[in-house]
Amino acid sequence: MNSFSSQRTETTAPSSLTLQLTSEELGKNGSCIAWTEVSGKTVRVILPGTLPGDTVEAVVELPKKGAHSAIGRVSRFVRKSPGRRSSPCPASALCGGCPLIELTNEAQLSYKKRFLEKLFSAIPGGAPQILDPIPMPHGIDSGYRNKAVLYFEESAGTRKLGMYEAGSHHVAPGTDSCRLCPNWMAEAANAVLHWSKDSGLSVWSESSQTGLLRGLILRSGSSGRLATLVTSSSIPDSASENLIPALQSAGVTDVTVSIKTRPGNFVLGERAQVLLGRGSITAEISGLEFEVRPETFLQVNTPQTPVLYDTAIRLASIDPEDTVLDLYSGIGTISLLLARKAGHVIGVEIVPESVEEAKKNAVRNGLSNTEFFCGPAEKILPDIYSRGIQPKTVFVDPSRKGLEASVPGIITAMGPETVIYIACGPEALARDAAKFHSLGYCLDTLQPVDLFPDTAHIECVARFRRAQ
Structure with missing residues (x-):
């Protein structure tokens, strides 16, 4: 436990303290926790942006009455965790999907x-x-996921297809590919993004409730590769005809369109159209075969x-x-x-x-x-x-x-x-x-x-x- 006296800084509100803290344990959703003594009381401090073993200087907003935890804003790192490593993913700082990526595998476990x-x-x-x-x-640290969920976004004339930034509904730059997914998924996402631009189809806007293209779900199995385009309505025949060869260039064997008319963060829609193949693939687990459709739950x-x-x-x-x-x-x-x-x-x-x-x-x-x-x-x-x-x-x-x-x-x-x-x-x-x-x-x-x-x-x- 971190335990020492501290004085309020002149630049912080009376309810804040500047403290030196060490992240001691993992909390929910990858947040890290430090403990300290303030005025004779033990205070639990959540330290976003740290990893277990990091020692930092942080401005701590003391918890109000009834609250269980304080929040610390890191101002500088005093000493980084001995379990740290360089992030193998260039998008990790924005994506937020892998909050422990800068810890070695041994330290994570x-x-x-x-x-x-x-x-x-x-x-x-x-x-x-x-x-x-x-x-x-041993030796497997990438390419093992069998499913990817990507979102369309268009702003300031720029169209993106990728994963959301941490805590937002905005697509993070560089997330059209993910090191955890097989390479074909990045190829398929890139093909669909180019197809969407060439086809002149609009991107769904949650704020205006208009637009067509919402997202893309990619799944792999032992029998093939499945791509599901999520839209707000049917896509024109001419566009769908061009979509198929675009995805086949990435080795996709089955293509479906899921039409979601309801507002809200996209999931699969109420209606489905099969454009190529059976609209499903087969997954093999311990010698047994299972049918996998766009909506099927399967460990990733x-x-x-x-x-x-x-x-x-x-x-x-x-x-x-x-x-x-x-x-x-x-x-x-x-x-x-x-x-x-x-x-x-x-x-x-x-x-x-x-x-x-x-x-x-x-x-x-x-x-x-x-x-x-x-x-x-x-x-x-x-x-x-x-x-x-x-x-x-x-x-x-x-x-x-x-x-x-x-x-x-x-x-x-x-x-x-x-x-x-x-x-x-x-x-x-x-x-x-x-x-x-x-x-x-x-x-x-x-x-x-x-x-x-x-x-x-x-x-x-x-x-x-x-x-x-």
Whole structure:
């Protein structure tokens, strides 16, 4: 902890202090945290622009009554972290997508583990065994993402297609390519940008609610490359005819147009048109094939996805006669991997299209020991329970917000020996761990898997065991 006396500077407001601080730990979203003593009280200081281990001089706006943290504005670096390195990305300062990019991989994993150790030290039942994070495969530090989302923007006569600057809706210069994505995606983005200019098509403006071109989504799989142009309405036939060869020059095999008429930050629209191919590609995970459409959820880190799922299944110790329940099952990735080991697998998913894709993927892979139900887990589980189904193991892979409040109680009422929880949000996992503990299930093992190097995010596989 930083602890020393300080005087108010004449150039700051009475509520500010100039302090020398050392960033000690990672906070949420990659912000770094320092601690200091002010007037006998411990103050938590968020230090944007720093990395763990940096010592800086900062003007600290002291927290107002009821606030939990102060904000420090760095005025100079006194000593930089020994874990720092030169950024391998020229756009990192503007893009903001990789806030830890100037830390070595070893330092990143060390601070991520420390973050988890502190987070889980206070949960009921005591901290679990937290294993060392599984790093990226040796030698792979770029080109591993299978998805890119790019935005159109036009201002002062300049048109751009790229990623947003940190904390804004403005495209950062130089982000039409990203070192984390394969090279073909940069080629496709460049081809589409030139096509958009040559075609004379307008760019969507959120402020005026006018314009045509909104964004571009690129996905890669084992069978091909998929490009989805997001627009506010249909594009002219002549323009679409020129779009296809432009994208084929980058090796794209399937092209779709997603038409989004509603305002707001673009996501996929309400209508879709297939311009080339099937409008979908195939992804291979641990020897199984899955259909991937523009809207399909799939882990974006190609080499680490099988590592994540294989780790979860290994921790579960599945036997051939087991019944396994897979909640938030999506297009059936985990369910079908489990079906190769278990006797019967039941998947539950809220998105109807994903449920249909899961069923098709089961047929595609010749797995007949699965069934899938559509609906919220908290509504489908009681029906499964009423049928007398008693799974030996339950898998959950929820969104970042974690489980709905009633779900842990329904799961534990079914009496499984083991619950495997795949978490993209460790804070929600810690909250849910307390609920499981109150219901007689202890979190005994936590295995972090680094799916998002250079960011503060860490995926975790947690194992809960029923108390004896």
